[in-house]
Amino acid sequence: MRVVGFALAAVAVLALLVGVHRYVWRRFVGDTTTPGSPWRRAGTAAAYVLPLLSVGALVSGRAGAPFLLQQVLAWPGFLWLAALLYLTLALLVGEAVRPLLRRWLARRAAPEPEPEPAPVSVPASAPEAAPVPEPAPGPVPEPGPVPEPAPGAPSRRLFVARAVGGAAAVAGLGATGYGAYGVLRGPRVKRVTVPLARLPRSAHGFRIAVVSDIHLGPILGRSHTQRVVDAVNGTQPDLIAVVGDLVDGSVADLGPAAEPLAALRARHGAFFVTGNHEYYSGAAQWVDHVRELGLHPLENARVETGGFDLAGVNDIAGESEGQGPDFARALGDRDPGRVVVLMAHQPVVVDEAVEYGVDLQLSGHTHGGQLWPGNHIAGLSNPTVAGLERYGDTQLYVTRGAGAWGPPVRVGAPSDITVVELASGQA
Numbered sequence: 001m002r003v004v005g006f007a008l009a010a011v012a013v014l015a016l017l018v019g020v021h022r023y024v025w026r027r028f029v030g031d032t033t034t035p036g037s038p039w040r041r042a043g044t045a046a047a048y049v050l051p052l053l054s055v056g057a058l059v060s061g062r063a064g065a066p067f068l069l070q071q072v073l074a075w076p077g078f079l080w081l082a083a084l085l086y087l088t089l090a091l092l093v094g095e096a097v098r099p100l101l102r103r104w105l106a107r108r109a110a111p112e113p114e115p116e117p118a119p120v121s122v123p124a125s126a127p128e129a130a131p132v133p134e135p136a137p138g139p140v141p142e143p144g145p146v147p148e149p150a151p152g153a154p155s156r157r158l159f160v161a162r163a164v165g166g167a168a169a170v171a172g173l174g175a176t177g178y179g180a181y182g183v184l185r186g187p188r189v190k191r192v193t194v195p196l197a198r199l200p201r202s203a204h205g206f207r208i209a210v211v212s213d214i215h216l217g218p219i220l221g222r223s224h225t226q227r228v229v230d231a232v233n234g235t236q237p238d239l240i241a242v243v244g245d246l247v248d249g250s251v252a253d254l255g256p257a258a259e260p261l262a263a264l265r266a267r268h269g270a271f272f273v274t275g276n277h278e279y280y281s282g283a284a285q286w287v288d289h290v291r292e293l294g295l296h297p298l299e300n301a302r303v304e305t306g307g308f309d310l311a312g313v314n315d316i317a318g319e320s321e322g323q324g325p326d327f328a329r330a331l332g333d334r335d336p337g338r339v340v341v342l343m344a345h346q347p348v349v350v351d352e353a354v355e356y357g358v359d360l361q362l363s364g365h366t367h368g369g370q371l372w373p374g375n376h377i378a379g380l381s382n383p384t385v386a387g388l389e390r391y392g393d394t395q396l397y398v399t400r401g402a403g404a405w406g407p408p409v410r411v412g413a414p415s416d417i418t419v420v421e422l423a424s425g426q427a
């Protein structure tokens with residue numbers, strides 16, 4: 001049944017992609033170019049090549065393709081997916097503008113009515129005018145030809161199609177370009193103060209740099225890691241929490257890209273928990289590798305640090321390998337009088353965190369939606385998409401993440417590294 005459901009979902013997604021590409025081709029190419037023109041041939045070729053590149057970018061990693069091939073496919077394939085989204089949204093807005101523009105042009109082109117002649121008054125004493133003889137019967141002259149547009153001038157329909165298509169292209173590609181610049185520029189630092197009533201006075205002002213969803217892969221590599229490390233170290237945190245989805249690929253392919261993580265510096269160390277993408281990339285090997293780089297993996301484990309307990313649980317995706325989250329092991333025997341901060345990749349485990357008396361859960365996973373209106377979709381499956389919220393006696397903070405999955409583009413959800421400053425109720 002699971003295979004059948006996956007097959008049906010794949011067919012539905014494929015049909016949707018075909019329909020969207022057909023619509024985009026018609027509005028950008030079919031309606032704006034003439035049959036047989038070089039522009040139409042180029043646009044039609046792109047309508048076949050770009051979706052094939054996108055499919056290749058999506059499946060090449062899972063299919064075990066050489067990493068170089070993954071990199072070649074990733075840039076155009078993933079960028080096209082983001083561009084397709086915003087070009088389609090811009091065209092849909094253009095559908096509302098199109099009839100208004102046609103009416104406006106029709107009004108401008110309509111001839112102005114000629115003024116009616118003023119009535120002529122005839123004096124009462126004037127003699128009656130002789131009757132005008134009717135014209136002799138004969139053939140009715142045919143109307144002359146309708147004037148055609150000047151040579152080289154597009155028809156009104158073609159002009160509207162090009163105007164709306166051009167505006168949609170500028171808006172869609174502009175949004176994609178700006179979103180890509182935001183990712184490649186690197187994450188910005190956010191600062192959030194979280195009051196914890198039971199936190200001891202000695203831990204007041206303790207700063208945790210929360211980093212998630214770096215997503216090293218075919219696009220984001222070593223230079224991206226270095227930007228993240230520089231930003232984190234620049235905050236001079238007391239502790240660093242890397243809460244999953246570090247990579248999209250194997251240690252063999254991405255080990256060099258992760259090496260700058262060895263330069264992370266914090267007074268109480270840097271800690272790591274797995275995300276779902278680690279389990280697609282060889283979680284056990286990555287746990288060993290980050291340990292070699294100086295990070296401390298918390299695999300359903302807990303440590304005492306800085307006046308509170310820091311715990312970490314494996315991601316839900318590890319359940320398929322018998323390595324899922326184990327709250328009893330991580331928190332079952334702790335001193336309930338101590339504050340506990342939990343690192344857990346996905347926000348959805350907050351119910352278990354509430355059950356085990358966690359004071360603060362630090363999560364990522366959602367990317368804040370990454371591509372608007374994805375934030376509304378992410379909200380359907382996550383209790384919190386981004387920011388700080390309270391669930392019972394537990395507070396949950398979700399960072400938007402420092403990288404991007406798939407398209408290296410973020411719109412409406414800028415990447416971030418968050419410095420969470422703990423505030424004691426006893427200070």
